[in-house]
Amino acid sequence: xxxxxxxxxxxxxxxxxxxxxxxxxxxxxxxxxxxxxxxxxxxxxxxxxxxxxxxxxxxxxxxxxxxxxxxxxxxxxxxxxxxxxxxxxxxxxxxxxxxxxxxxxxxxxxxxxxxxxxxxxxxxxxxxxxxxxxxxxxxxxxxxxxxxxxxxxxxxxxxxxxxxxxxxxxxxxxxxxxxxxxxxxxxxxxxxxxxxxxxxxxxxxxxxxxxxxxxxxxxxxxxxxxxxxxxxxxxxxxxxxxxxxxxxx
Amino acid sequence: xxxxxxxxxxxxxxxxxxxxxxxxxxxxxxxxxxxxxxxxxxxxxxxxxxxxxxxxxxxxxxxxxxxxxxxxxxxxxxxxxxxxxxxxxxxxxxxxxxxxxxxxxxxxxxxxxxxxxxxxxxxxxxxxxxxxxxxxxxxxxxxxxxxxxxxxxxxxxxxxxxxxxxxxxxxxxxxxxxxxxxxxxxxxxxxxxxxxxxxxxxxxxxxxxxxxxxxxxxxxxxxxxxxxxxxxxxxxxxxxxxxxxxxxxxxxxxxxxxxxxxxxxxxxxxxxxxxxxxxxxxxxxxxxxxxxxxxxxxxxxxxxxxxxxxxxxxxxxxxxxxxxxxxxxxxxxxxxxxxxxxxxxxxxxxxxxxxxxxxxxxxxxxxxxxxxxxxxxxxxxxxxxxxxxxxxxxxxxxxxxxxxxxxxxxxxxxxxxxxxxxxxxxxxxxxxxxxxxxxxxxxxxxxxxxxxxxxxxxxxxxxxxxxxxxxxxxxxx
Numbered sequence: 245x246x247x248x249x250x251x252x253x254x255x256x257x258x259x260x261x262x263x264x265x266x267x268x269x270x271x272x273x274x275x276x277x278x279x280x281x282x283x284x285x286x287x288x289x290x291x292x293x294x295x296x297x298x299x300x301x302x303x304x305x306x307x308x309x310x311x312x313x314x315x316x317x318x319x320x321x322x323x324x325x326x327x328x329x330x331x332x333x334x335x336x337x338x339x340x341x342x343x344x345x346x347x348x349x350x351x352x353x354x355x356x357x358x359x360x361x362x363x364x365x366x367x368x369x370x371x372x373x374x375x376x377x378x379x380x381x382x383x384x385x386x387x388x389x390x391x392x393x394x395x396x397x398x399x400x401x402x403x404x405x406x407x408x409x410x411x412x413x414x415x416x417x418x419x420x421x422x423x424x425x426x427x428x429x430x431x432x433x434x435x436x437x438x439x440x441x442x443x444x445x446x447x448x449x450x451x452x453x454x455x456x457x458x459x460x461x462x463x464x465x466x467x468x469x470x471x472x473x474x475x476x477x478x479x480x481x482x483x484x485x486x487x488x489x490x491x492x493x
Numbered sequence: 494x495x496x497x498x499x500x501x502x503x504x505x506x507x508x509x510x511x512x513x514x515x516x517x518x519x520x521x522x523x524x525x526x527x528x529x530x531x532x533x534x535x536x537x538x539x540x541x542x543x544x545x546x547x548x549x550x551x552x553x554x555x556x557x558x559x560x561x562x563x564x565x566x567x568x569x570x571x572x573x574x575x576x577x578x579x580x581x582x583x584x585x586x587x588x589x590x591x592x593x594x595x596x597x598x599x600x601x602x603x604x605x606x607x608x609x610x611x612x613x614x615x616x617x618x619x620x621x622x623x624x625x626x627x628x629x630x631x632x633x634x635x636x637x638x639x640x641x642x643x644x645x646x647x648x649x650x651x652x653x654x655x656x657x658x659x660x661x662x663x664x665x666x667x668x669x670x671x672x673x674x675x676x677x678x679x680x681x682x683x684x685x686x687x688x689x690x691x692x693x694x695x696x697x698x699x700x701x702x703x704x705x706x707x708x709x710x711x712x713x714x715x716x717x718x719x720x721x722x723x724x725x726x727x728x729x730x731x732x733x734x735x736x737x738x739x740x741x742x743x744x745x746x747x748x749x750x751x752x753x754x755x756x757x758x759x760x761x762x763x764x765x766x767x768x769x770x771x772x773x774x775x776x777x778x779x780x781x782x783x784x785x786x787x788x789x790x791x792x793x794x795x796x797x798x799x800x801x802x803x804x805x806x807x808x809x810x811x812x813x814x815x816x817x818x819x820x821x822x823x824x825x826x827x828x829x830x831x832x833x834x835x836x837x838x839x840x841x842x843x844x845x846x847x848x849x850x851x852x853x854x855x856x857x858x859x860x861x862x863x864x865x866x867x868x869x870x871x872x873x874x875x876x877x878x879x880x881x882x883x884x885x886x887x888x889x890x891x892x893x894x895x896x897x898x899x900x901x902x903x904x905x906x907x908x909x910x911x912x913x914x915x916x917x918x919x920x921x922x923x924x925x926x927x928x929x930x931x932x933x934x935x936x937x938x939x940x941x942x943x944x945x946x947x948x949x950x951x952x953x954x955x956x957x958x959x960x961x962x963x964x965x966x967x968x969x970x
Contacts, residue, residue, distance in 0.1 A: 293925055296917055321927035329925075333918045337940030346936070347926035354927070386940065403926060 246271045246442050247292070247411050252303035254284075254291050261287040263467035264303070269411065270460075272439040276453055277446045278478070279464035280486045285446045286330065288464065289413045292444075293327045294320050307411065321347075322354040326409035328400035330416045335387040340399070341369055343387050348406055372405050375435075377428045393420040401432040412436065413444045418452035430455035450478045463489055511732075513597045517621070517703055519578040524571055526550065529675055532577050536644045536678075539651060545664070549674030552665040559668055562831035563860040563892055566800050567736070569773065574738055576676045578621040578703035594620055603698050614725075614952065615640055617681045617697040621706055624679045629693065639684040640695055643711050646682035653684060657715055661744040661781045661808070669740045669775040669802075677711035677742065685720040685751070694950055699728040699739075701761070701772070707738040714744070716751035718784065723754040725953055729797070732762055734770045736799060741776045749784030749811065754792070756949050757805075758957055761797035766855065768827035771799025778805035779835075782814035782843075790817040791834065792948045794957045796964045799828055804862065806835035809843035809871070816845040819945040821957075823964055824857025824889070833863035833894075838871035838904070847878040850942050853889035860892040869900035876905070882912040883941050885934070935962055 247269040254262040261284045269275055277285055290298045292305060294317040305312045312320055335343070349359040360368070366383065373382055376398050388396055397417055404412055414433070418426055433443070433456060445456060453461075453475070461478055463471040463486065470489050471477070520531055529550055533543040558569070580591050598605050598618055605618055605626045615629035617640070624642030633640045639650060647654050664674035681697040701708050716722055728739075739761060745753050755778075764771025774797075780789035791805040801824075807816025818834035836845035851859035859882065867874045882891030893910050915937050923933035939946075939958060946954050 295921060316930075317921060317924040318927050318929050321925050327925055329922065333916065333922050335919050335922070335937060335940055337943035338936050339940075343923070343926075343928075343936065346932070347923075347928055350927040350929070350932075407926065 245269070246308060248306045249292075250304050250306075252288075252291065252305065253301045254287055255299045255301055256287060256297050260301070261467055262291065265464075265468050267462060267469050269442040269444060271442055272437075273459040274437070274443040274445060274456055275460045275462060276456070276458040276478075277444060277462050277464050278448070278481055283464045284467045285464050286415060289327055289415045289444070289446060292320075292411075292413060293317055293325060318350075321409075322351055324410035325413070326404055326407060326411070327413040328397075328404060328415060328417050330419065332388045332391075332396045332400055334389045334391075336389050338387045340385050340387050341366065341383045344369065344403060344406055347403070351407055368406065369402075372402055376402055376405075376432055377424075378402065394422065394425040397421055397429060398425065401429050405432055405436065408436075410441055411444070412441065413446070415446045416448070417445070418447055418449060426452060427455070450482050453478055465489060511597075511600065513593045513702060516581040517578050518581050519575050519703055519706065522573050522575045522705060524574070524576055524676065528576050532676060532678060535577060535579070536647070538644075538647055541651075541655070542647050545659070546675050549664040549671050550676075553668065553671035553675055556665070556668045556671055562802055562862070563858070563894075564800055564802065564829050564831050566773065566829070569736075569738060571672075573705070574707040575703070575705050576707060576709070577678060578706040580620065597700065597702070598698065614694045614696055617642060617695075619679045619681075619697060619699045619710060621678075621701060621703045621708065624681075633691070633693075636689050636692065637686040638689060638691055639682065641682055643677070643680045643682045643713065646713075650682070650684070653715065654682070654713070657744065657746055658713055661746060661779050662742050662777050667777060670742050670777040673709045673711060673740050673742045673777070676707075677709045680710035680712040680741070681714075682712070683714040683722060683724060685716045685722045687717045688719045690720065691722040694723050694725060694952070696725040696727065699726065701728075701737060701739065705735065705737070707740065710739075710741040712741070712743040714746070714753055714755070716745075716747045716753050716787075718748045719750040720748075721752045723756070723950055725756045725758070725950065727758045727760065727956075729760050729762070732770065736764075736771060736773055738773045738775070739798075741778075743776070743778040743805075745780035745789055747780070747782050747784060747787035747789055747814075750786045751784060752788040752790070753780065754790045755780070755805075756953055757791075757793040757795070758953060758960060759793065759795045759797050759801070760960055763797050763826055763828050764799040766826045768799065771828070772797065773800045774798035774803065775800075776803040778803065779808065780806065780816070781808045782811050782816060782840075784814070785811040785840070786813045787811050788815040788817070790819070790948070792819040792945065793821070793832075794945070794949070794960065795820070795822040795830060795832060796960055798830070801828075801830035801832055803832045804834055806837070807845065808837045808839065809845065809874075810839045811843075812840040813842045814840055815843070818845075818847045818849070819948045820849045821852070821942045821945045821961075822850070822859055823852045823854070823961065824859045825854040825964060827856045829858045831860040831862055833861045835864040836866070836876060838865075838867040838874040838876070840871060842873040843871055844875040845877075847876070847880070848944055849878075849880045850945055851880075851882040851891050852885065852938060852941065853882065853891050854885035855889060857889045858892070859890065860894065862894045862896075864896040864898070865906055867899040867901045867904040867906070871901050871904065874901055874904045876907065878906075878908045880908075880910045881941070883938065884912065884914045885938075
C-alpha cells in the first residue's frame with residue numbers, strides 16, 4: 245500500500261464533502277475514480293495534495309506509512325505526490341523551462357541528488373517535448389500563459405514525466421482533449437507505469453480508461469467510495485449511470 | 494488564512510540600514526537666506542549661482558506643499574531639517590577620504606579604491622551633501638566626456654550649467670523642485686560630446702548617513718548630437734525612527750539623434766511596518782528630447798522610501814523623438830508610492846511607451862499616475878501604455894490614475910490596465926510542484942516584473958532582482 249486513506253471527512257467552506265471515505269492505492273496499480281458530479285472527486289484529490297480549500301475534520305491520509313496531514317503542499321510534492329490540475333493556472337512572465345527546472349532541482353536536492361544545470365535540463369525537457377508532440381517553443385514560453393486547453397494538459401504530463409513522482413493524481417486530465425491529444429497524454433502516462441508507482445485517475449468518461457487500462461474502478465458517491473471493482477464495471481456505469489449503486493447498498 | 498502566510502513572506506528586512514560614525518560638518522537645522530549662503534560658500538560657488546539659489550528660495554516661500562497625490566503623511570517641518578552635512582575633512586584625493594566612508598561604500602558593494610573599482614562602471618559617490626569620489630573621470634575625459642559632481646561642474650563648466658540647469662525643470666516648477674533649486678547640495682553632471690558613445694556605464698550612488706539631514710541632489714545630463722549614454726543611480730540610508738527628506742531634481746537633455754538611458758534602483762530606508770521612520774522621497778525628474786530622432790528612456794525599480802512622489806517625464810519636442818518609461822514600484826510594510834510619468838508630445842511622429850508594474854504587499858499603497866498629452870503640433874504621435882498592479886495579501890492597495898489629453902485626432906493612444914492578486918491558485922500550483930512558498934512568491938513577482946527588468950543594464954538587472962528578493966524576503970517556517 246503506498247497511499248492509505250481512512251475514514252476521511254473533509255469540508256470545503258461549511259459544507260462537508262467527504263464523509264468517511266476509505267481508499268487504498270496499491271503500488272504499481274492504476275486506480276480510477278468515477279462518480280457523479282459533486283460526489284467529491286476533486287475534493288479527494290485536493291485533500292491528498294493539501295489544497296487550501298479543503299479542511300480535514302476527521303480521519304487520516306498516510307503515504308508510505310506516514311501521515312500526510314501535517315505536511316505542507318511542497319513537502320508532499322517533494323515526497324513524491326503529484327497532481328495534474330483540471331485547469332492549470334497561468335503564471336505570466338515565469339518561463340516554463342525555468343519553472344520546471346526549479347521544481348526538478350528542489351526535488352533532486354530533497355532526494356540528495358545533484359542539481360541539473362540549464363544545459364542538462366534543456367536536453368531532458370526537449371526529449372520529452374518531442375515524445376509528447378509538443379512544440380519546441382514550450383521551452384521559452386511563460387508557464388501556461390496563452391496555452392490552448394490541450395497544451396495545458398500536455399504541459400501537466402510533461403511536468404509529471406520530468407518530476408517522476410510516486411503517486412500521480414490525474415484530475416480530469418482527459419477533459420477537453422481531442423483524440424490525438426488524448427493518445428499523446430495516455431502514452432505519456434503509460435510510459436510512467438512501473439511496479440513502484442501508483443495512479444489515481446479521476447474521470448467522467450471511459451474513453452481515457454481504454455488507453456490507461458486501470459486495475460481498479462472505484463465509485464465515489466455522496467462523499468464515500470461505495471463500490472470497488474475491476475475494469476468491467478466501467479461499461480455498466482456508462483450504460484446505467486450511478487443510481488443503481490445506491491440501490492445496491 | 495493563506496494571505497497571512499503571504500504577509501510573512503513579504504515582510505522583508507532592510508539590509509543597508511547601517512550608520513557610520515564619522516566627524517561631520519553639519520549645519521544647524523533651519524532654512525533661511527543664511528543657510529543658502531552657507532551652502533553656496535561651502536561649495537565655493539560663484540556669485541551667480543548664489544543669486545539663482547536665492548531667487549528659487551523667494552519663489553519657494555510663496556508656494557505651498559502639493560497634496561493632490563494619493564499619499565498620507567505627517568506634515569514636514571522644513572525648519573527642523575539640516576540642509577547641509579559633510580564629512581569634516583574635505584578630501585582632495587582618495588587618500589584623504591575618511592576610511593570609514595570607503596568602508597561604508599564597500600559594504601554597499603561599491604569599492605572606490607583604484608585597484609578594486611568596478612569594471613566598466615564609473616561611479617560618483619555622494620555622501621550626505623557632498624560628492625566624495627568620482628571614479629574613471631580622467632579616462633572619460635579622453636573621450637571629451639565630462640563626468641563630475643554638480644558642485645565641480647558649477648565651478649569648472651559654468652557655461653554649460655548656465656545654459657542647461659533649470660532649462661528642463663524651471664526653478665519654480667513645483668514646490669519640491671523650488672526647494673531643491675534653493676538648497677541643492679550635490680549630485681552628478683554629465684556631458685557627452687557630439688558623436689560620442691560613452692564607453693562605460695555611468696552611475697551615482699547616493700547615501701544619506703547623517704541624522705535629521707535632508708538630501709537634495711541635483712543631476713544634469715546633456716547628450717549632444719548623435720551621442721549615447723547609459724546612466725544609473727542607486728541609493729540607501731540608515732535605519733532610523735525619524736523621517737528624512739530627499740528632494741531631488743534630475744534634468745536630461747538629448748540633442749538630435751542622441752539617446753539617454755537613465756536607470757534608477759531606489760532603495761532608501763522604507764521605515765517599519767507601523768510607518769515609523771523612512772525616507773520621504775519627493776523627486777522631479779524630467780527629460781527633454783530637444784533634437785529630432787532623439788530618445789530618452791527612464792527605467793526605475795522603486796523598492797524603498799516611506800513615501801515616494803515621483804513622475805519621470807519626457808518632453809518630446811524633436812520630430813520622431815522617443816520617450817520610454819519602465820517602472821517597477823514595490824510598496825510593502827506601510828510604504829506609499831504615488832508614481833508614474835508624463836509624456837508630452839510636441840513634435841511630429843513622436844512616440845512613447847509606458848510600462849508600469851506596481852506591487853503592493855502588507856499595508857503598502859501603490860498609485861500609478863500618468864499623463865499622456867498630445868499637442869496639435871504632434872501629428873502622427875503614438876503612445877502605448879500598460880499599467881499592471883499586483884496585490885499580495887488583502888490589506889494593501891493599488892490605484893491607477895491615467896490622464897489623456899489629445900489635440901491630434903489622428904494620434905494613437907493605447908492604454909491597457911490590469912490589477913491582479915498573486916492568486917492563491919498560482920502559489921498553490923508552484924508549491925504542488927515542490928517549490929517552497931517564498932521561492933514561489935518570488936517567482937511570480939519576478940515574472941510580473943520581467944518586462945521592466947529586461948530594460949536594465951545586465952549588472953543592474955541582477956542587482957534589481959536580488960533587491961526585490963530582499964524586499965520581499967521573510968521568515969517562512
